[in-house]
Amino acid sequence: AIVATLEETLSGKAPSSGALPLDVTPKHDDCAPAPDAFMAASNEADTGALAGRHVVITAGPTREAIDPVRYLSNHSSGKMGFALAEAARTLGARVTLIAGPVSLPTPEGITRVDVISAMDMLAAVNAALSTCDIFIGCAAVADYRLLDVAEHKLKKVPGTTSLTLNLTENPDIIATVTASEHAPFTIGFAAETRELARHAHDKLVRKRLDLIVANDVAAPGLGFGADDNAAVLYHLAASGPDDPVMSHTLSPRPKQDLARAILDYMLP
Amino acid sequence: AIVATLEETLSGKAPSSGALPLDVTPKHDDCAPAPDAFMAASNEADTGALAGRHVVITAGPTREAIDPVRYLSNHSSGKMGFALAEAARTLGARVTLIAGPVSLPTPEGITRVDVISAMDMLAAVNAALSTCDIFIGCAAVADYRLLDVAEHKLKKVPGTTSLTLNLTENPDIIATVTASEHAPFTIGFAAETRELARHAHDKLVRKRLDLIVANDVAAPGLGFGADDNAAVLYHLAASGPDDPVMSHTLSPRPKQDLARAILDYMLP
Numbered sequence: 001a002i003v004a005t006l007e008e009t010l011s012g013k014a015p016s017s018g019a020l021p022l023d024v025t026p027k028h029d030d031c032a033p034a035p036d037a038f039m040a041a042s043n044e045a046d047t048g049a050l051a052g053r054h055v056v057i058t059a060g061p062t063r064e065a066i067d068p069v070r071y072l073s074n075h076s077s078g079k080m081g082f083a084l085a086e087a088a089r090t091l092g093a094r095v096t097l098i099a100g101p102v103s104l105p106t107p108e109g110i111t112r113v114d115v116i117s118a119m120d121m122l123a124a125v126n127a128a129l130s131t132c133d134i135f136i137g138c139a140a141v142a143d144y145r146l147l148d149v150a151e152h153k154l155k156k157v158p159g160t161t162s163l164t165l166n167l168t169e170n171p172d173i174i175a176t177v178t179a180s181e182h183a184p185f186t187i188g189f190a191a192e193t194r195e196l197a198r199h200a201h202d203k204l205v206r207k208r209l210d211l212i213v214a215n216d217v218a219a220p221g222l223g224f225g226a227d228d229n230a231a232v233l234y235h236l237a238a239s240g241p242d243d244p245v246m247s248h249t250l251s252p253r254p255k256q257d258l259a260r261a262i263l264d265y266m267l268p
Numbered sequence: 269a270i271v272a273t274l275e276e277t278l279s280g281k282a283p284s285s286g287a288l289p290l291d292v293t294p295k296h297d298d299c300a301p302a303p304d305a306f307m308a309a310s311n312e313a314d315t316g317a318l319a320g321r322h323v324v325i326t327a328g329p330t331r332e333a334i335d336p337v338r339y340l341s342n343h344s345s346g347k348m349g350f351a352l353a354e355a356a357r358t359l360g361a362r363v364t365l366i367a368g369p370v371s372l373p374t375p376e377g378i379t380r381v382d383v384i385s386a387m388d389m390l391a392a393v394n395a396a397l398s399t400c401d402i403f404i405g406c407a408a409v410a411d412y413r414l415l416d417v418a419e420h421k422l423k424k425v426p427g428t429t430s431l432t433l434n435l436t437e438n439p440d441i442i443a444t445v446t447a448s449e450h451a452p453f454t455i456g457f458a459a460e461t462r463e464l465a466r467h468a469h470d471k472l473v474r475k476r477l478d479l480i481v482a483n484d485v486a487a488p489g490l491g492f493g494a495d496d497n498a499a500v501l502y503h504l505a506a507s508g509p510d511d512p513v514m515s516h517t518l519s520p521r522p523k524q525d526l527a528r529a530i531l532d533y534m535l536p
């Protein structure tokens with residue numbers, strides 16, 4: 001872990017050079033006492049670096065309906081987001097995991113909210129935002145949805161051999177989070193097939209993220225669907241968009257280990 | 269089971285009124301002897317109504333790539349096709365199961381070929397066709413694929429809020445099968461959200477199917493993703509496209525039971 005400025009509050013973060021601004025004081029002191037089952041799941045629940053904090057994580061793909069049977073989606077398996085949820089829980093956090101359609105079991109002690117579309121996911125994020133200390137946008141949210149969703153299954157029109165789908169932009173969930181009045185500490189992800197550093201830096205600044213985790217999803221055996229992943233973490237050395245970008249490379253490892261390494265990196 | 273005209277050969281079928289033309293003589297007498305594992309999986313392997321026959325089944329959805337991370341697909345779970353594969357195997361058939369991307373285990377004693385896109389599925393079907401006695405097209409094959417698949421992840425263009433996807437027609441796999449020189453006995457599926465009978469009849473005649481299994485996928489608790497399903501079977505009373513359509517309703521039941529009922533219906 002890098003040395004973080006402990007004294008900074010989440011709402012007024014102004015990190016010193018190279019440091020991430022993670023304050024360990026919970027944003028909300030009305031956190032309910034952890035129930036027994038919650039405590040039993042982790043021996044760091046009381047003493048862990050994220051004890052008493054509310055971490056909200058999105059995971060998996062979204063699905064955008066074309067008609068009742070067809071949809072647009074992407075290859076996100078949800079494994080990385082689920083691993084982050086488990087790692088945050090192990091560090092003592094109260095975790096809300098907002099999951100797109102994935103076939104993964106819910107880690108113990110975690111509140112899971114299942115959603116399908118980007119619009120559903122935004123609604124679930126907004127519902128969790130007021131008590132959120134750390135937001136991790138790990139879901140591969142569809143950039144676009146169908147302009148009009150057909151009520152009944154689309155039939156081929158005889159004699160035509162082509163079809164045009166008209167899409168419209170989905171809301172940018174993570175930018176909505178960072179633009180909110182009491183924005184949590186926000187971690188984003190960039191899954192790219194090329195120009196990883198450039199796209200990650202651009203996304204970090206444009207969406208006002210505190211940290212971005214960049215993956216090369218074209219690397220064989222890593223990323224989407226795989227059990228292992230590698231990442232490069234990027235954040236600004238200070239708070240201005242023109243400040244230098246700091247990077248930290250995490251070599252290939254199981255997603256569980258990568259999740260813990262990402263959280264450890266931002267913690268004091 | 270309805271009484272079928274046993275004497276008809278598959279290649280020269282001309283069923284009598286109301287009967288399905290399933291001949292139990294294998295199309296190819298060069299079928300390899302069943303290996304031990306194959307035999308052990310079923311006590312009907314020798315004596316079952318499909319002993320010595322090669323049944324080719326497609327199952328699940330297809331996925332049509334938009335770019336390396338995004339795709340078009342549909343809600344088919346593959347459960348019905350896998351249940352049919354198991355039922356055909358239990359009746360003694362040699363089964364080739366050509367499966368789109370699904371998360372289902374391979375039933376014992378079955379040859380599974382995994383594919384992603386409709387073009388992949390067509391290639392796998394063509395490879396299996398020369399020895400195929402019965403073809404069951406249970407997959408929900410995408411009607412369209414992207415005209416151009418992007419080599420790299422598509423990036424949003426700043427300032428634009430819409431996107432158009434241009435699709436082109438996929439090959440019609442089941443129509444390719446029925447138009448082939450020595451067409452097998454062919455069973456198709458129609459998953460519809462309305463006007464089930466009309467769409468099923470149209471598909472039966474247009475694609476020259478021997479039998480069509482029609483499902484109302486809008487019915488709650490049945491169809492896509494569910495463990496239970498109901499169906500109405502349609503076939504022509506005789507071989508001409510203007511001959512009356514016979515129908516047979518199968519009430520809701522587990523997909524395993526429905527699979528067996530479908531096969532039993534066409535068998536003598």
